[in-house]
Amino acid sequence: MVSSQDLTLEEKAQLLSGKDFWTTKNIDRVGVPSIMLTDGPHGLRKQAGSSDNLGINESVPATCFPPAVALGSAFDPDLAERVGQALGIEAAIEDVSVLLGPGVNIKRSPLCGRNFEYFSEDPYHAGTVAAGLVRGIQSQNVGACLKHFAANNQEEDRMRVSSDVDDRPLREIYFRAFERVVKEAKPWTVMCSYNKINGTYASEHSWLLTDVLREAWDFDGMVVSDWGAVHDRVAGVKAGMDLEMPSSDGITDAQVVDAVRAGRLESTWVDRSAQRVLNLVERSGRWVKPSGPLDVEAHHRIAREAATRSVVLLKNDGQTLPLEDGQSIALIGEFARTPRFQGGGSSHINPTRVDTALDAFREKVGEQVDFAPGFTFDGKGSEALRAEAVELARTKDVAVVFLGLPDAAESEGFDRTTLDIPADQLELLDEVVAANPRTVVVLSNGGVVALPFADSVPAIVEGWLLGQAGGSAVVDILTGETAPSGRLGETIPYRLEDTPAFGNFPGEFGHVRYGEGIHVGYRWYDKRNFEVAFPFGHGLAYTNFEYGSPTVSVNDHDDIEVRVRITNTGQRSGREVVQVYVGPENSAVDRAPRELKAFASVEAAAGESRDVALTIDREDLAYWDIRVDRFVVEAGVYRVEVGASSRDIRGEATVELNGDEVRLPLTSQSSLAEILAHPTAGPTMREHLTTFLGSTPDGAASGEQDMESLIGSLPVGRLVSFGMPKEQVKKLINLAQQ
Numbered sequence: 138m139v140s141s142q143d144l145t146l147e148e149k150a151q152l153l154s155g156k157d158f159w160t161t162k163n164i165d166r167v168g169v170p171s172i173m174l175t176d177g178p179h180g181l182r183k184q185a186g187s188s189d190n191l192g193i194n195e196s197v198p199a200t201c202f203p204p205a206v207a208l209g210s211a212f213d214p215d216l217a218e219r220v221g222q223a224l225g226i227e228a229a230i231e232d233v234s235v236l237l238g239p240g241v242n243i244k245r246s247p248l249c250g251r252n253f254e255y256f257s258e259d260p261y262h263a264g265t266v267a268a269g270l271v272r273g274i275q276s277q278n279v280g281a282c283l284k285h286f287a288a289n290n291q292e293e294d295r296m297r298v299s300s301d302v303d304d305r306p307l308r309e310i311y312f313r314a315f316e317r318v319v320k321e322a323k324p325w326t327v328m329c330s331y332n333k334i335n336g337t338y339a340s341e342h343s344w345l346l347t348d349v350l351r352e353a354w355d356f357d358g359m360v361v362s363d364w365g366a367v368h369d370r371v372a373g374v375k376a377g378m379d380l381e382m383p384s385s386d387g388i389t390d391a392q393v394v395d396a397v398r399a400g401r402l403e404s405t406w407v408d409r410s411a412q413r414v415l416n417l418v419e420r421s422g423r424w425v426k427p428s429g430p431l432d433v434e435a436h437h438r439i440a441r442e443a444a445t446r447s448v449v450l451l452k453n454d455g456q457t458l459p460l461e462d463g464q465s466i467a468l469i470g471e472f473a474r475t476p477r478f479q480g481g482g483s484s485h486i487n488p489t490r491v492d493t494a495l496d497a498f499r500e501k502v503g504e505q506v507d508f509a510p511g512f513t514f515d516g517k518g519s520e521a522l523r524a525e526a527v528e529l530a531r532t533k534d535v536a537v538v539f540l541g542l543p544d545a546a547e548s549e550g551f552d553r554t555t556l557d558i559p560a561d562q563l564e565l566l567d568e569v570v571a572a573n574p575r576t577v578v579v580l581s582n583g584g585v586v587a588l589p590f591a592d593s594v595p596a597i598v599e600g601w602l603l604g605q606a607g608g609s610a611v612v613d614i615l616t617g618e619t620a621p622s623g624r625l626g627e628t629i630p631y632r633l634e635d636t637p638a639f640g641n642f643p644g645e646f647g648h649v650r651y652g653e654g655i656h657v658g659y660r661w662y663d664k665r666n667f668e669v670a671f672p673f674g675h676g677l678a679y680t681n682f683e684y685g686s687p688t689v690s691v692n693d694h695d696d697i698e699v700r701v702r703i704t705n706t707g708q709r710s711g712r713e714v715v716q717v718y719v720g721p722e723n724s725a726v727d728r729a730p731r732e733l734k735a736f737a738s739v740e741a742a743a744g745e746s747r748d749v750a751l752t753i754d755r756e757d758l759a760y761w762d763i764r765v766d767r768f769v770v771e772a773g774v775y776r777v778e779v780g781a782s783s784r785d786i787r788g789e790a791t792v793e794l795n796g797d798e799v800r801l802p803l804t805s806q807s808s809l810a811e812i813l814a815h816p817t818a819g820p821t822m823r824e825h826l827t828t829f830l831g832s833t834p835d836g837a838a839s840g841e842q843d844m845e846s847l848i849g850s851l852p853v854g855r856l857v858s859f860g861m862p863k864e865q866v867k868k869l870i871n872l873a874q875q
Contacts, residue, residue, distance in 0.1 A: 178238020
């Protein structure tokens with residue numbers, strides 16, 4: 138293996154930026170080849186001609202699997218791993234060494250234009266599913282690239298904006314998914330984001346890239362920039378940002394060499410980054426990889442399975458679904474004929490084929506279905522198309538209406554400004570429902586949308602962006618060929634004004650304040666007891682599941698073991714996503730009422746019972762203690778809730794945990810309450826206060842105010858101002874420091 142010590146300074150610097158848009162530089166003198174990194178994350182986007190990152194130029198045909206917005210709804214890391222294996226195979230066949238994905242940024246606001254590329258509003262959920270995807274990709278000896286690190290939660294001003302985030306939300310919400318994937322799945326590379334974090338660009342943030350990522354999480358791979366994210370290349374090398382992409386035409390290479398020769402950059406930092414690039418190149422060529430040809434049909438079947446597992450049945454009054462044999466169907470909406478199955482921008486895949494719901498319906502039920510487009514994607518509406526669709530609905534047993542967001546409404550590069558579906562589509566739906574109350578709505582969208590029709594239609598299916606097999610997958614669900622089992626990875630609110638980041642998104646004058654703190658997604662709605670249209674984790678089946686009483690215990694590792702029996706009480710087989718939420722009964726800090734800490738996707742036949750065992754790692758119960766800059770598990774009683782969503786709790790139990798010891802350094806600025814709580818200094822301080830005050834600090838006489846409450850917040854050093862001798866105060870502080 139070539140070492141950075143075998144290279145000249147100029148050669149090392151050359152390795153730190155791309156050869157072109159997608160490949161690293163080769164160093165022929167020592168036999169270092171060039172390797173390719175290219176876009177994912179839900180399919181291979183290897184461009185066939187000249188390079189661009191906006192999807193303008195054609196890429197080689199590849200399977201378009203369900204984007205993360207859909208795959209996350211399956212709540213199944215094993216399924217994600219199988220999709221990852223297929224992605225790895227396709228990348229290997231095309232001689233791609235690193236697939237740029239997955240993205241695990243948290244859905245802070247439903248308006249983020251890139252939410253379709255992200256899994257969840259919850260870090261445990263996002264990290265667990267993404268770890269499965271990474272394991273699958275890398276099982277084929279192709280590297281995954283975890284992105285976008287970090288606090289990259291909007292597209293507005295994304296190249297410059299500073300995400301201003303306090304320590305607790307940064308650690309508990311925006312870092313935790315990254316940390317889980319790094320520790321559990323060990324991705325070969327991590328991509329730093331465009332934005333600044335608290336005023337410093339991610340690409341030159343040494344605390345982010347070195348202190349946290351490498352030293353705290355033991356990441357041993359290579360850090361690559363997002364394409365065009367480099368602001369100061371020399372500062373980036375110092376910070377631990379190894380590879381700049383794309384090519385700088387040698388400009389930043391020269392800057393690095395000049396900085397070393399001028400003494401502004403230590404040569405060891407260049408060695409360090411060059412070695413990481415060399416390690417990636419060597420790792421990429423270390424094993425035999427899958428070779429072609431691609432089994433197009435086999436991968437399409439995987440895409441279809443993943444898509445069906447991702448569909449969420451939001452509502453199903455009167456058993457409207459599944460559709461009955463022999464029913465005549467009015468299929469309405471241009472999305473049924475021209476599906477929107479992926480988002481726009483750098484992840485745009487050239488699919489090997491595309492299934493439409495119209496074709497799938499015709500294949501399955503033949504003449505029972507008739508189609509009317511109802512609207513066009515320009516949002517202008519058409520009286521003629523609407524009238525045709527309404528008349529069709531009037532003549533059929535059931536109307537299935539496909540609504541959603543067109544390509545122009547959401548994409549990488551810009552954020553949405555509203556949760557609303559285009560008005561002309563809503564007007565069409567109103568008229569269809571008036572003509573035929575037995576109406577099913579199927580949604581096509583990359584981020585959640587407002588559902589003003591939720592009370593007026595009996596059935597709603599959240600179809601997300603489902604990849605190239607989405608049309609067939611939706612028809613499988615609607616006809617009962619496959620039972621729905623998807624669950625919401627993000628809350629559907631009633632109004633934009635109810636959402637956590639409203640008023641703080643997308644910021645102003647180059648700054649966006651994360652004012653909601655740790656209360657993101659369902660944490661926000663639960664903390665404030667807000668009503669929502671559909672809660673996080675929600676999803677219906679074509680059967681019913683009953684839950685037994687959960688039992689909880691603490692194992693030898695201080696992890697919580699949860700066991701619950703579920704029973705399929707319906708007439709159909711189905712799949713249930715058992716979710717476990719945890720919250721402390723009392724906490725010294727602000728906490729959400731409940732947080733997702735475990736889940737399992739369980740299949741059961743009609744009448745079958747299944748025993749489900751889940752483990753909650755102790756460290757997942759910790760909060761970030763800003764006083765000591767580390768995660769801390771509080772001692773006390775924890776409420777463990779088991780249910781079918783964050784708002785559908787079927788049973789609960791409590792468990793008591795020992796806490797982590799937190800020994801704070803006590804100084805003259807420490808409060809009396811903190812001194813009194815100290816095991817050594819506390820009793821002595823209480824004696825001194827009794828003498829000094831003439832009574833015990835907790836109040837001696839009946840009717841007296843609690844003295845400790847009255848003066849507990851007083852910094853102990855200020856007792857001097859109230860007459861306590863200075864030396865006595867010093868002795869107490871010294872005692873507390875022992």
